[in-house]
Amino acid sequence: MYHHIKKMMYTVNVGTPDVRFGNMLLEQFGGANGELAAAMQYTIQGWNCVDDLARRDLLLDIGTEELSHLEVVGALIRMHLKPMKENREAAEADPLICIAGGGGVDLRNSMGNAWTADYLKITGELDVDLRSNIAAEARAKIVYERLINYTDDPGSIDTLQFLMTREITHMKAFSAALESLEKSPFSIGRLAVTPGIGSEYFNASTGDGNEGETDMHGPWQSSFGLHPVESEMNGGPGLSIGDIKGIAGPEGRGKQDSGVKAATATDVLTVDPKPVPQTDAAQTGKQAFLRETPTK
Amino acid sequence: MYHHIKKMMYTVNVGTPDVRFGNMLLEQFGGANGELAAAMQYTIQGWNCVDDLARRDLLLDIGTEELSHLEVVGALIRMHLKPMKENREAAEADPLICIAGGGGVDLRNSMGNAWTADYLKITGELDVDLRSNIAAEARAKIVYERLINYTDDPGSIDTLQFLMTREITHMKAFSAALESLEKSPFSIGRLAVTPGIGSEYFNASTGDGNEGETDMHGPWQSSFGLHPVESEMNGGPGLSIGDIKGIAGPEGRGKQDSGVKAATATDVLTVDPKPVPQTDAAQTGKQAFLRETPTK
């Protein structure tokens, strides 16, 4: 249940309204990385997260705060858009907002696109959702930074600095929640990947380019057990695709609170008496009863 | 420049076509976390990443491989959808694909929504984009896992296992690329956040819920320098918003290859002789020449 307190989370002051800056700010109201997107992503993840009540609380704490941010950035935009009601040239900065919306804020981005739930990343797999949230906070931070760089108005800078700061706070909280699951870093879901081919970095872009680029090397080809493999198209052996023989086995699950585990579509399939073919030596010896015949 | 070799990256075999499973598989062809989304996100990030040619190569290696995956998953879907051309009941599994598309694969998800670039997360800030890519690979992995759980066809499982495995390979490569930037973990962009308020975890969701949940505690309230703050609405002091006084200072940039730095919209604003007001004691002593008056 929600309650609204009329006092905003941050008091917005604008010196000289700047209509085109107000239009830019719409990115954080109705844009892909804006406050409604954040509020909805975390809140809905939280509502779906019924198996880990502690992290559900986290998701709703931050989801709710983002609604308060939506109100703050909306007030900032509204103040910047004010001249639009009186001035034809100002109206040209965003005719949709002005002519259809009367010059108020609306759930659209700086190019007038309506907000869409296609912006959201919600999988119902807790550790995956936390990774999506960490990335989302990083994106929101850089967008606020760019907005700060395009205004001189001190009140606007203060408001944006407040909102930008909170994104990093949330990024820290989501990172802590992910780490506290104590799951191994590249273990996602319950099915193990195929070991051999999983370690091959495939070199699919080669040659020398028009802007000085060439076929370079970096730790991404040799970290975490990876090694580079040349494409057949570049004279190499290609991926060892002959290795794939169905399901490789189960992954370990992370530690969760209250003894409950994260929701995943695979949970119900773990009591299958049919052994899963194992190709990974590391998995041999383990009994793998992973899949049952899906109910049809 | 691209070249297409008719041999697919993985040879697809389907035993008994399963039209409704073919419809589900469309999630990975034209869906939000599917192969075209991956291919386009990494490739366009790569094209834009002109200041770090080594990681540009990484982005194009993986972006190109995802195009090859799109072809593989498309072949798998096509084989499962085949009965749709002959059979009215099969056609009902996806009438848009059957009636408008002739029963072939199309850039739509399992509920018929056209693929949209709104699925993509591209900011042009290299470390932010890498975080988005790590999360994207995690999402793609869990989607493949769920698909595997809904089929018994061995050939389909093999193909999906191949594709699922490669997502983790890519997740490792993106993680290594991020780590190798050697940037501090919560430093995003070039503007520092406000120190005091940045450490406050705000408790915006309280009380006891209908499904056993309550106001819980976890490491996310106390890690990375965070501490919890109660909302005024819950009798607490609220956030220390009085602390915000504009830009807090510059962040450190990560190590990048070839001495070049990642592109960011703020780069060009670093030669401003006007000192930025500093509110963070930790920043005092540093000269902060961060912002210039934006060119108008």
Add this chain to the structure above:
Amino acid sequence: MYHHIKKMMYTVNVGTPDVRFGNMLLEQFGGANGELAAAMQYTIQGWNCVDDLARRDLLLDIGTEELSHLEVVGALIRMHLKPMKENREAAEADPLICIAGGGGVDLRNSMGNAWTADYLKITGELDVDLRSNIAAEARAKIVYERLINYTDDPGSIDTLQFLMTREITHMKAFSAALESLEKSPFSIGRLAVTPGIGSEYFNASTGDGNEGETDMHGPWQSSFGLHPVESEMNGGPGLSIGDIKGIAGPEGRGKQDSGVKAATATDVLTVDPKPVPQTDAAQTGKQAFLRETPTK
């Protein structure tokens, strides 16, 4: 500023989950007339309504309650969708929700379309927005009624009855707010319509149809000063379009609270010393200083 209390506004109980009914219920979560649409429409209208603080309070009271309803209907859906995680046939009821979303609720309607702000009707003209809200509540009521007609589960019926009832409560409140403005019923905005042609009901659809219909008559052709006019295409005189000669004059404004007036884009144009051409006898005698040259 928002606060979330974990206790829901209505406690949801579901007897036997019904996955396809859960899919239908998505209409009221992520659909065009659902709870998020209501919450966003009223809340954003409220944030923009800075000139009538009393009705701003109304808009935020109801907008906030709709957020609580979103949580309630979300819980109802989640309980109905639960079998989707375990059962292939259940998964086919909404593969997007199941495969991509893990079986939780998402901001999509019953056919999988992502929620879009294109559903919202926000003009920033208070009495117009109230009319849009009255219609929105009527639509939401009938959708809940249809949903009730497709379930037998008592707990689901109770929840839907609660939500359906509240829509009528809100419809009453919006109607009272509109009436209390004491504006004449067909006066919208500040510009008067052209009197003669404004009273002509144009008969553009004629003849006898395939399903018994014919060219019928009703009070809509003769109420509120209207009279019917036959199309030239049906041998009639057509509309008296020769009457149009620019702006007909100002409309009266409604009574608003605290002496403040509703926001409208035309407010700033009322001090123009250039008289507006008057074609309506009823308007003659009035001085009309309505328009100024827009600032360019």
Add this chain to the structure above:
Amino acid sequence: MYHHIKKMMYTVNVGTPDVRFGNMLLEQFGGANGELAAAMQYTIQGWNCVDDLARRDLLLDIGTEELSHLEVVGALIRMHLKPMKENREAAEADPLICIAGGGGVDLRNSMGNAWTADYLKITGELDVDLRSNIAAEARAKIVYERLINYTDDPGSIDTLQFLMTREITHMKAFSAALESLEKSPFSIGRLAVTPGIGSEYFNASTGDGNEGETDMHGPWQSSFGLHPVESEMNGGPGLSIGDIKGIAGPEGRGKQDSGVKAATATDVLTVDPKPVPQTDAAQTGKQAFLRETPTK
């Protein structure tokens, strides 16, 4: 069946083309409240309204007239956009229209968004649809008013005044059609709402805000049988949700023409021999045979 007469409903004259005003005018061609939206909403409502042939005629009369308006506003826009074909600066006013569309009119709004049927409000419940139409006409009127306020061209003003006037004419006709149904004002559909909780105005937004607002009172809290109730979050008793016990009973239907009734999804469910539980004293004594077990 449709016929097109080349003479337009209103002859458009433009003095000096104004490309950016032409772009603004697109709101009424391909925008959310524009002429195609009106034409499609009323026409499709009419095609579906097979049980009230008199009001079906009304819907088709007005729906058809809106098509003629689409042609008129299209001609006006085309004349204003003409310089776009010759002039780079003019092209910048709407590059999509110019580069992709050759400078002609297109089904897009002033920010280039493609027209979508998501703009339409069609429920198939006649009195609900009429309310949506009244609101739609009010919105269209205010949009025309704002457009008039941003031009000085006399020919454009005349055309817009014509179109604006007709919106009010249609608003009157839809209002008369709704009133002539003689249905009680807050009776929607066939299911009655729960009496007690239906009269509670819930105060969900409280406190003192940043722009002078506070928790205000108005007729919307006490009209039509309403009375205010304080939220638990503000120390009040909250809604009397314990009152909800399923379906409260049937509503009266409005008077319709030719003895036919409006289409509603619930019509077929009225012969159920299973009595509906009644919780409202006012309903006691009535036999309620409202629901049958839905056919499964």
Add this chain to the structure above:
Amino acid sequence: MYHHIKKMMYTVNVGTPDVRFGNMLLEQFGGANGELAAAMQYTIQGWNCVDDLARRDLLLDIGTEELSHLEVVGALIRMHLKPMKENREAAEADPLICIAGGGGVDLRNSMGNAWTADYLKITGELDVDLRSNIAAEARAKIVYERLINYTDDPGSIDTLQFLMTREITHMKAFSAALESLEKSPFSIGRLAVTPGIGSEYFNASTGDGNEGETDMHGPWQSSFGLHPVESEMNGGPGLSIGDIKGIAGPEGRGKQDSGVKAATATDVLTVDPKPVPQTDAAQTGKQAFLRETPTK
């Protein structure tokens, strides 16, 4: 100006309603190749085609007929969807249509996607638009054919046969209009293409595939002056891109009626005294005064 005659262009009779077939039929009402798409594409092309009044008449003749078809296919769908109002299982065929729309027809396709103007192909270049229309009619024909193949109801087949037949009629009319322009077949717009590189068929897909395909040959590599060129990636010389040196010269315009020419964005740029560099020998000797400095 439009007029509606209640008699439909084709009288629809349905024997046994088939809800899931009604859902499929939505492709031709609110789908990408459906009747509204056809009506809007041709009508708006016609409104924009002010320089060739004869073909403007053609576009409006056919555009208007498509509106009449929309009404016919809408009636067919409505009759098939009728059981949806009474029957839960029928409702599951399209819950959006049933729950939100009351079981009537709506501007959506068979998977519930809202009609969008993104389906339309309108360039304002007459011969290009005619080619788009020829392709559109071909698509509509095949969609009607597939629908006929999925029903046994004689009345439905008759209606669909009528609509399918008219698409070919329109295809013939558009083809005749294109041929009567007497423009050379691959001359589009006013700028000539570069001769050498324009004749090179580039072999970008090579090798042997999984389904028997290989690098094949056909007339498309050697007709109309084309000859095949091997990619560098396949050991060939690649395209002769060194040939490109700006604008190659003007194309001839087609014969149009009344001495008027088709609208194109380039028309106004033909009086430039600055000679265009010519790389094609075939063009030498001609004076090329094609471009002026665009007005900025």
Add this chain to the structure above:
Amino acid sequence: MYHHIKKMMYTVNVGTPDVRFGNMLLEQFGGANGELAAAMQYTIQGWNCVDDLARRDLLLDIGTEELSHLEVVGALIRMHLKPMKENREAAEADPLICIAGGGGVDLRNSMGNAWTADYLKITGELDVDLRSNIAAEARAKIVYERLINYTDDPGSIDTLQFLMTREITHMKAFSAALESLEKSPFSIGRLAVTPGIGSEYFNASTGDGNEGETDMHGPWQSSFGLHPVESEMNGGPGLSIGDIKGIAGPEGRGKQDSGVKAATATDVLTVDPKPVPQTDAAQTGKQAFLRETPTK
């Protein structure tokens, strides 16, 4: 399987960046007729075209080349957008690209709309798809021509000339592929149209218009066996709709390579022993075993 070579297909040079021209160029990157749309349309058609391996090769040759073009036009745009990172006024040319995207290229058009698969025309009927491709190439050619007309930068003109030229090359190849099928020009699919009514050109738009237009005549009323028919609404006999009596018979199929035929949804229905009613004399004599009872 795809491979990427870093050298681009055409080397892009830009003299003076022109941000607003860069914004216009987005039409060919993420717009409706742009390079991604072309690449995806042809490639997916090719993947689905498993019954004509020769033309499958054609579709993949050209689809792959369009990916290389996407890279080229992306590089051109990126160079033009470069000032956006440093300059507030430049940022206003496309704030979505600048603020959200960091000033790089993105899959959006010149008005910021996200690329959508709704742009694609894919039916799985080979000759229909080839017609869609011919029209698509014509559209792409005229868009490049318009872009050339709005720049003076020689390097940009060269690049656009290269891309424009290739569209005509592809148009020739698709035309040759269509012709080589040797199918009669208006034969689409396998079902014949009704002969009588199929030859009637219906005059649905009549009278004298406001811009000199009138009811004109042209070869489109009398070519290919057509003759004009007046609407009942204009005093004529109307279409001879009484002629329609179900399916008229089979059409001939075109010559295809390797003895394989194009995929169509109707192929499987050709063994039906139930004779199709024949109304066309020209079809008499042929046995028509076209439809079987669809499998239900």
